[in-house]
Amino acid sequence: MLPRALAGAAILLSLAASPGVARASACCGAGHGIAQWLAPSERAAASFSLRFTEQLGTWTPERDFDAYGEGVYHRELRADVGWMVRIKERLQLGISLPLRHTWIGAGLDDTLSGGDVGDIGAAGRIALIEGAMSPWIPSAAFTLGVTLPTGYGEDPVFEPVGVSAAGVDTGGASAIDVGANGADTTRLGVAEFRPGMVFEKSWDSVHALLAASISVRTSYHAAGGEEVQPARRLQVLAAAGPVWASGTSLSVGGLYEREGYPRVAGGRPTRGGARERTALLAVLAHDVGARWTAVGNLQVDVPISGIGRSEGAFAALSAGLRYVWGRHD
Secondary structure (H helix, E strand, C coil), X not given: CCCCCEECCCCCCCCCCCCCCCCCCCCCCCCEECCCCCCCCEEEEEEEEEEXXXXXXXXXXXXXXXXXXXXXXXXXXXXXXXXXXXEECCEEEEEEEEEEEEEEEECCCCEEEEEXXXXXXXXXXXXXXXXXXXXXXXXXXXXXXXXXXXXXXCCCCCCCCCECCCCCECCCCXXXXXXXXXXXCCCCXXXXXXXXXXXXXXXXXXXXXXXXXXXXXXXXECCCCXXXXXXXXXXXEXXXXXXXXXXXXXXXXXXXXXXXXXXXXXXXXXXXXXXXXXXXXXXXXXXXXXXXXXEEXXXXXXXXXXXCEXXXXXXXXXXXXXXXXXCCC
């Protein structure tokens, strides 16, 4: 059974892999790569995934990495359901809905847990260049991700050590907040828009991609009542890997993110420097039927000093299934 064509990016962290050899079945096409854009032969796809995340520690503003001590943890189990549909030949639109549950511990018996429906996400992709035109010219597509603050509460638990959401020094307080809105929060608290570009190419049994996006978020109010405008966040991902005739593919790569510090109302910059994180990732996919693809994903922020700043470091493992409808169904 021939491997499916390689596909592009996910609804969250949307990044793509290029089309390859099509399956013998005329109804089915891509499902591999980083996640779930539609292949040329696909009309729509539904997906379900489970993701477990564990915080390893934090990078300080001085770029030192501090691992969590005994009894200090931040864990999350997240379930996502998604739907992607082809509107026109070059246009795809999708939506995803997460359900999140979080466990937080700050030492001794200071623990909380809770969860609910998270922020709704939407994604779009417009194909600009088809890679089949040349053996060296990659495919190119414009992408747009949108996150709406439909979850419960605002999410304070991802704040870096010693720095609040407004960039104010907290005296080295823990990045884990077990206050009233701690474990029960399931939303970012702001709307987010992520325009980007994806470049992808495949050569016989090898595929590669390069993608970048800029996150623009709406303002929010800090604990003291000040209006804060988050800075733009750059995300760059590069990945490559083999595709086997058994219907299995592997993508391995790296992810880098950088964000400036926010500004309070009136344009005054907050304290601190840019926030940065660097992660390694691997995505393994296998066709388990003519319409079904199983996908596993491992992403780990590299827990060493010097390659992150004012960010939490996490390890995440996910597994999911994808079902597709062909364009001629």
